[in-house]
Amino acid sequence: MSLRFFSALAVCAVVVCSAVPAGAHHAVQAQYDFDKPIEFRGPIVKVEFVNPHSMLYIEVTNNDGSKTVWKFQSGAIGTLRNLGLLKKSSEGGLKTGDVVTATGFAARNGNPMGFMKQLTMPDGHVIVTWFGDPNGN
Numbered sequence: 001m002s003l004r005f006f007s008a009l010a011v012c013a014v015v016v017c018s019a020v021p022a023g024a025h026h027a028v029q030a031q032y033d034f035d036k037p038i039e040f041r042g043p044i045v046k047v048e049f050v051n052p053h054s055m056l057y058i059e060v061t062n063n064d065g066s067k068t069v070w071k072f073q074s075g076a077i078g079t080l081r082n083l084g085l086l087k088k089s090s091e092g093g094l095k096t097g098d099v100v101t102a103t104g105f106a107a108r109n110g111n112p113m114g115f116m117k118q119l120t121m122p123d124g125h126v127i128v129t130w131f132g133d134p135n136g137n
Contacts, residue, residue, distance in 0.1 A: 028105075028115055030108075031107060031108060031109075031115070032073075032104070032105040032106065032107055032108060032114065032115040033105055033106055033107070033108050034105050036105060036106035037103065037104070037105060037106075038103065038104060038105065038106045038114050039101060039102070039103040040058055040060045040070050040101070040102055040114075041058075041060070041099065041100070041101040041102075041120075042058040042059045042060045042061065042070075042099065042100075043058070043059055043096075043097050043098065043099050043100075044056065044057065044058060044094060044095065044096050044097060044098050044099075044100060045057040045058065045059050045069055045096065046096065047094050047095075047096070049077050049080065050077070051076045051077055052076050053073045053074065053075065053076065054073075054074045054075065054076065054077060054080055055071055055072065055073060055074070056071075056072045056074060056094070056100075056102065056116065056119070057069050057070070057071050057072075058070050058072065058100065058102055060112075068112050069112065070102070070112045070113065070114060071112065071113045071114075072102045072104060072113070072114050072115070072116040073113070073114070073115050073116065074115075074116045074129050074130075075129060075130070079129075080129070083127050083129065084127070085119075085127065098121075098122045099122055100119055100120060100121060100122060101119070101120035102114070102116050102118075102119050102120075103116070103117050103118050103119075103120075104116040104117040104118075104130075105117065115130070116129050116130065117129065117130045118130075
């Protein structure tokens with residue numbers, strides 16, 4: 001087989017491999033509605049520190065007394081570590097049962113889910129987890 005064939009094969013492999021991550025990523029605006037800001041306060045039920053998006057679950061008491069668990073999407077582990085959210089709970093990190101306030105944007109599909117913009121910790125200090133779309137959208 002010729003050098004030309006292997007060069008063409010290498011180019012094809014690079015194109016295919018580079019397309020997979022690009023196709024997997026999505027815009028925040030596709031899933032969340034920036035015209036529907038939300039704010040909920042409640043105890044943390046669960047925290048998932050995973051890449052590419054971490055999740056924070058908060059139990060919210062509804063007006064009728066029933067409870068709904070809201071799932072808030074946030075940034076990657078590295079971003080949350082830099083904000084101090086991955087500290088041990090004794091050092092100010094998050095833990096199950098902590099009462100927090102999450103603000104952000106509601107999911108477009110109507111499910112109890114949101115994209116977190118900021119988190120007010122139990123001691124009252126506010127951590128901004130998203131600074132907005134760099135494109136100004």
